[in-house]
Every structure is written in C-alpha cells, then in structure tokens.
Amino acid sequence: MSVRVRFAPSPTGYLHIGGLRTALYNYLFARRNGGTLVLRIEDTDRARFVADAESDILESLRWSGIDVDEGPELGGPFGPYRQSERSALYRDAAEQLIASGHAYYAFDTPEALDAMRNRLASQGSSSPRYDAMTRMEMTNSLTLDANEVSARLSAGDPHVVRLKVNSGQDITFTDAIRGQVTFRSDEVDDQILLKSDGLPTYHLANVVDDHHMEITHVIRGEEWLSSTPKHILLYRYFGWAPPEMAHLPLIFSPSGGKLSKRKSEIEGIPVFVREYRQIGYEADALVNYLAFLGWNPGDDRELFSKEELISEFSLERVGSSGVQFSIDKLKWYNEQHLRSLPDTELVTRVQRDLVKRGIETDEKYLTRVLSVMTDRISLAADLASQARYFFEDPRGYDEAGVKKRWKGDSAKLLSAYAGRLASIEPFDAATAETALRDLADEQKVGAGRIIHPVRLALSGVTFGPGLFELIEVLGRETCLRRIRAAVDTLGH
C-alpha cells in the first residue's frame, strides 16, 4: 500500500512555526517513501475561525517549498479537503455509531455539565468526567426512554452525540516514535463527537477523514498523544484499521513552555512562518533547521538541501523529547545557506530587499558589493540595514569612531590621499593600497593613521570590508567626494 500522509491545520490563525515543522516531517516522509501529501483544512470550530488563515497557511507552505499533492486549492480524488464541506460524512458516521450502540445522544446543558463536574470535584474525585460512571446520572439517550429521546430530537432540542466508552479495558497502540503506549479506558471520557451545531469535533472528523482519505500514517504533534486512545476506539467501533501513529516532540521557547505570541516579542522568536519570510530568512535554511529540531541523520552532517533531507529522512531517527527553539542556530543555518547560494541567486535576494527599501542599484554593482559583503551578513536584509553606504553617502560619522580615529593630522593626510586617488591607474584595490602605504611612508606615519579615517570618511562607520576593497567597489568619484565631505565636516 502506498504511503499517504496529511497535514491538517486548523484555520484559527496564521501558520505557526511548529505547524510548519509538522508539515515538513509529513512532507519529507511522503517524498522519501514515494507517497502522497494531503492538505486538509480542519475548519470545524466556527468560533475561532480566522478568515485569512487558510490563505496564509497555503502561502506559507508554498514559500517553504513544501508542496502538497492534494488539497483545497488543487483538489484530488478524496475531496473536498475542507471539513466544513464534508459535514454529511460526519453525521452519517455518528449515526452509524449510534446504531451500533457505540455512541448516544446527550441533552445536558452547559450548566448541568458544570454542576456535575463541580459536584464530583467537591467529592474529591481525582478527575470529574462524563464517563461510564457518571453518564447514567445525566440527560441522554441511555437514561431517557426512547419516546422522550425521539420527542426531544424532533422538537429540535439542543444535543450532542457522545462516544460510549466502556470501562475496564486497556487501549494500547504503537507509536512509531514512542513505542507501545497504553491508556485505561476508565481514563477516557465519553468524548463529544458531534457538537450541538451539528459539526463534528476534531476527534470524529479526524478519524473519519483519515479513513476515507486512506491515510496510512498520522504524523502530528505530541499534544495529540493523549487523545489517541479515543481515536483508536473510534477506528475499532467503525471496524476500520487505524493508521500508523507518530507523535512528534513539541517545540518550546528558550524559557520553557510553548512558543506564544507574547514570548515571541520578549525573546525575539517569531511564531508565525510569515514573519520569517518577512524578516528575510531563507526558506531552505528554515527548513533545514526545522528538520533538525527533533531529527538528525545519525552522523555529523548538518547542512542539508531539501532533496538531501528527503533522501535521508526517517521516523526512526526522530527523537522523543521536547526541543527548544534557538534563533542563534537558525541564524547560523541562514548564513550557511546564504553563502552557498550561487552569486546570481544571492543578488536576486538582496536586490528584492533593496527595492523594498527604495534603494536602486544595478546587478553588476551589487555583485561586486556582495563579493566583499557576503561573509559579513546573516540575512539578505542585513546589507541594506548594515551597509547602506554602498548605495548612498554617509549622513554622519560614528561618534566613538571619530573620537578614536580622527586625529589632528587626519584632514591633511586624507586630502593628500585623495590627491593620489585622483590619479592612480588602474583604480583598483592593489594600486590604492600601494598609494596609501607610500603616502604613509613619506609622511612617516603608520598606515593605520590613514586607513581608519578614510574608512570613516567612506562609510561613516568603523567596521566593514577591507578598506582597499571598499575603495575599489565604490569607485573613484565616490571616494573623492566622500573624503572631501569628511574633511569639510570633521575638519582640522
């Protein structure tokens, strides 16, 4: 049987970084095994529905290079792929369970449920729940007589459908990552399958869809591990074979706990994929990093292309303990991927960012700039934010730098050097360097006495590429203009 997996996000918000990791593992597993990746939108919660969440999920997956084979956009033989469009399926399934005695109608009001839970809690119950022990005290088709039930149903009384979980049995399943896991059925409550609005809960919809879509492996976050026994029971009651289960370790914030919007601001870790795209991370770098958040190839290699990940990925090598997200490590991956990019690709990336900032430049010039800057940036966007002087004259000079480097003789030395730059041939790094060192010798000063103030004049700052490379890239006109401006401004 060919592998079919799914990524099934709920459109209650933008695609989360943890969601992307889940999508990625499903994608890698599918591609590795020549299988199919299904995208299913689980929009059964009307209260938390966010209108533009689905398009964000689609766009984020596309940006990340995770292409799905079936989904709401491109269709497929098992559609529709939005749960809101499959309601009839779930209702039929629920009725089937009622008919076979594995589910029942319940008419309890929210108040009645609260009262029941409070009462049990006050009696010292360790876990008040709607289950085999308590359901006989509630208002449902197991305690009401048949006439009353049909009367209520035809009167349109609000009701839900609950799973009837028998007590006293062990529910065991094998998780591909954790091995055998067992729950006692006494710990599983009579889960609501169909809500009073007629829509299914996750548990029902998930099992019904995974079966109808012929999903062979369920790869999802560990937060679902505890509800898996409910799903196993559902498969059993429907008479369906459950898929393989694999629960991925959760991703945490560096301070522990889950990554939240709030923490993201404090700790500088974005939670939404779209933010990584906006900041300018390389999709391949993010994917590479995310792949390693819970998986590794078993040796020392760390830099992987998407294709390499596909050919090496396996669930056997996925770890079982939660992992902390590290923005430093991601930054490192981004640097590595950036530097491995072909020149033309890098130029394209950086130019896109420059255009956004209203900086115009041509590719030829940018290629030369990058030849001296690639090793100095972590993100494509760093060029504009950290080395704007390649595109416009400095608007000021770093104060501490001036204090440290601009001496009494700087103006005189720089003017003299400008004089040499005006006529050197060819105008390149080597010649500029010779000219500077000759001048320093003649003036009986160390070369640094000229180099540092010239850098300040050209860039406004005290760091950056080698001065002579900088001079060559900027060109004669610009260098002369900037040196004159600095002499005028900083004086002496």
Next chain:
RNA sequence: GCCGCGUUCGUCUAGGGGUCUAGGACGCCGGCCUCUCACGCCGGUAACACGGGUUCAAAUCCCGUACGCGGUACCA
C-alpha cells in the same frame, strides 16, 4: 489532582551493555589571520537528573523519586 510522554554540555544532538577519561554543532571564551568588523582556521569551557537494582561490566536494561512538558473543553 489524575493520566500520558520525556530527562546526555546553556541549546540541538551522537550514543542503543564493554571501543565513552562521552563525539559533533550553535553559543560563549582565548589565539591565529589583520587596516576595522566579519569569514576562516586552531584551541578551550561545559553534560549522562537523583536513588536503587540487573550484570564480570550501564549513559545504554529494570524499578522508584524528582523535575519538565502535554492532555484532562460543545478548541484544535
């Protein structure tokens, strides 16, 4: 509280009874290079949660404890 899952350097991890005085990567520290800042290279810091047990031998197997995380909704 109850149930489940987890626990190797600060972080991501290798390790699946002897080859481990525990390896790699990020970070951090130091050095080299050098006109600055990076890159690169070299070196350093730092871990088997704790307690029992099994065994000739345990980071590796078992039990317990602690801690962390998840679940415990008409949310997914």
